[in-house]
Amino acid sequence: MPRKFEIKVPASSANIGPGYDVMGVSLSLYLKLNVDIDSAYAHPNDTNDTDAVERAKAINADPNNCRLEYTPSSEGYGQVPLSTDSNLITRTALYVLRCHNIRTFPIGTLITIDNPIPLGRGLGSSGAAVVAGVMLGNELGNLNLSKQRMLDFCLMIERHPDNITAAMIGGFCGSFLRDLTPQELERREIPLAEVLPEPSGGENTGVNPPLPPTDIGRHVKYNWNPKIKCISIIPNFELSTADSRSVLPKAYTTGDLVFNLQRLAVLTSAIGLDPPNPDLIYPAMQDRVHQPYRRTLVPGLTDILTSVTPKTNPGLLGICLSGAGPTILALATDNFEDIANELIAVFKKHNISCSWKLLSPAYDGATVENIA
Secondary structure, eight states: OOEEEEEEEEEEEEOTTTOTTTEEEEEEEEEEEEEEEOHHHHSOSOTTOHHHHHHHHHHHHSTTSEEEEEOTTSTTTTTSOOSTTTSHHHHHHHHHHHTTTOOSOOTTEEEEEEOOSOTTSSSOHHHHHHHHHHHHHHHHTTOOOOHHHHHHHHHHHOOOHHHHHHHHHOSEEEEEEOOOOTTTTSOOOOGGGGGSSSOTTOTTTTTSOOOOOTTOEEEEEEOOOTTOEEEEEEESSOOOHHHHHHTSOSOOOHHHHHHHHHHHHHHHHHTTSSSOOHHHHHHHTOOSSSHHHHTTTSTTHHHHHHHOOTTTSTTEEEEEEOTTSSOEEEEESSOHHHHHHHHHHHHHHTTOOEEEEEEOOOTTOSEEEEOO
């Protein structure tokens, strides 16, 4: 029976100052998958329908019964892989399906992706893709997995729970990975290898990919005062998470860790208080674990973190690097455009142009809606 549905997954910002690899907030900028399943697409009856014929050719040429396409306005349009064995979203979906003994997508699957989330900018683009892929596998296989169980599949692929949890669950979240038992660690293959054309775990690893252990991650959802909006300043260059992590030290002083823990304990409650208090939030968003070391990768970050304050910019509550960067996240209650222009001006002094978006927490997280 033909079926249509839409999957929406929000962008996210991780760390939020002192919460390195711990905190994340979902943002109202959505990766969308419009999925249309109809076997007629693979075997069109009307040979005069050029579009139907082209769809059939694409579906029949794909070993997984799927045609994948992006809207022209999507980030990375023309550069993102369209092969279902290579694209992160469909690769992830295939992993979920093959864990449940389903080898391919339903015959006649068309997936149209609209992705406004900037790639490599610290707004959780890869996390959103993984969440979308797990939800896609769940829907295509009629698996009826809970969000908590889908999180397990996500965390088998993306081992940093801050972005993943915020994107899946929604709102302002704290999360961690629990220590796995020796039995749970028995199979160590990288799950994405299970669905690649040449699995790195061996010739037969794709036959029986490892199911995730149960409840890999634990999380809590904090309160967020709805008066607080998120100003995202997005520089015009990409910064890979791997490069951003490479500049971090292998060890920290006790003083730096205590500094972050103290502020983290305050920030998780301060953001939910009414009225929002810049004298509490701004200093609670300071960090000594990752931002000082990433300043070399983001020109202007030093100036932004020291000169743009609630005293110089009324309405501003706090400011930080979004995820691994280079996007800057500013929390504010007012004067959004003035604050954005101030931050953009700092980047301009370093010959970096930026765009900006005013966003709110996406409280529902990832969603699925049946269209037909």
